[in-house]
Amino acid sequence: MALVSLGRAALAPVLSVLVLLGLAGPAHAAQAPEPVCSVTDKRLGELSGLVSDGSRWYAINDGGTKVQIFVLGRDCAVQRIISGSTDPYDVEDLARAADGTFWLADTGDNRKQRETIALLAVTPQGKVTLHRLTYPDGPHDAEALLLDASGTPYLVTKNPLGEAGIYRPAKALASPGPTPLERVGSINIKSTDTPGGPVAGFGSVLVTGGAVSADGKVVALRTYTDAYLFPAPDRDVAAALQREPVRVPLPDEQQGEAIAFDPDGTLLSASEGFGPIRAVRGAAALVADSAEEEGGQSAGSGGEAAGGASGQGGVDTVPGLLLAVVVAGGVVFAWTKLRKRSG
Known part of the structure; x- marks a missing residue:
């Protein structure tokens, strides 16, 4: 969902400093994203979630009102729509289980006021099963859904x-629930200089989507500007997010939220606002190559993940932002003093 509550003009000086102070580590040698086709159907103006079965793509819009999964050909044309009768609040992401069931993450909460969120399990025929969920530590806004090989959602x-x-x-999903969630880790992402997103620099630290490869061995998170690919040799999502990822830039997406894998390991990305679905060929293989270079060692050390998306030589998001505010404030203060002296 868009950063509607942030004033771009007010944040610009601070964010510019933040970008300079907190760059993530260098990107790996991935191919540049290549446009495959463009989404032009007016019904898909807020494309937020994407999955692939190898022959078709399946996409959802950001938002609520009704369950709709758009079935796309490889030319981005809408072939049909899978519809359900449930009225969601704010759907943000999409995953697909091995049995063909679609999972919609009704987890958007910009104002952090929802008492429950939900996962919607949708069959290819449109039958919807509602699973309400509760956080253990108060409301959160979440836009990334990861479904592991066993069908456990993260x-x-x-x-x-x-x-x-x-x-x-924390236990088997109930319908309608609610089922309690448990916190199993955390991840810090540092800002990058990849262009794109609704607010320059700042969008590079916000997690906007997730995906797991068909074999379950690569876990992907994306921000508005970059994708992070984590090795999961044991298909354990929580453990994967403790390891050092491969960063793949996804530049110049207006509001990039959708990410998926084709079965062959090609990484797919798309943005809200009508535009191309883009492909990074051989992206999943980059994770294996990186693991061999680094000896396959994990960046985590048990307990809560402090995921490797923090990169090397950067500044963590909170300290970096505070430092940016201080520096920007100092610049404004000095400029004010100079103007007074010259007046």
Whole structure:
């Protein structure tokens, strides 16, 4: 969902300083994203979630009112719509289980006021099963859904001022629930210089989508500007998010929230606002190459994840933002003094 509550003009000086202070580590040698086709159907103006079965793509819009999964050909044309009768609040992401069931993350909460969130399990025929969920530590806004090989869902929160939390159900999902969630880790993402997103620099630290490869061995999170690919050799999502990721820039997306894998390991990305679905060929293989270079060692040390998306040589989001505010404030103060002296 858009950063509607932030004033771009007011944040610009601070964010510019933040970008300079907190760059993530260098990106790996991935191919540049290549446009495959463009989404032009007016019904998909807020494309927020994407999955692939190898022959078709499935997409959802950001928002509520009704359950709709758009079935796309490889030319981005809408072939049909899978509809359900449930009225969601704010759907943000999409995943697909091995049995073909679609999982919609009704987890958006910009104002952090929802007592419950929900996962919607949708069959290819449109039958919807509602699973309400509760956080153990108060409301969060979450836009990333990860479904592991066993079908366990994970949610990753979107936090502009600190670490993103990683949550999963504490017990078997009930319908309608609610089922309590448990926090199993966290991840810090540092800002990058990749262009794009609704607010320059700042959008590079916000988690806006997630995906898991078909074999379950690569876990992806994305921000408005970059994708982070984590190795999961044991198909354990929580453990994967403790390891050092491969960063793949996804530049120049207006509001990039959708990310998916084709079965062959191609990484797919898309943005709200009508535009191309883009492909990074061989992206999943970059994780194996990186693991071999680094000896396959984990960046985590047990307990809560402090995911490697923090990069090397940067500044963590909260300290970096505070430092940016201080520096920007100092610049404004000095400029005011100079103007008074010259007046």
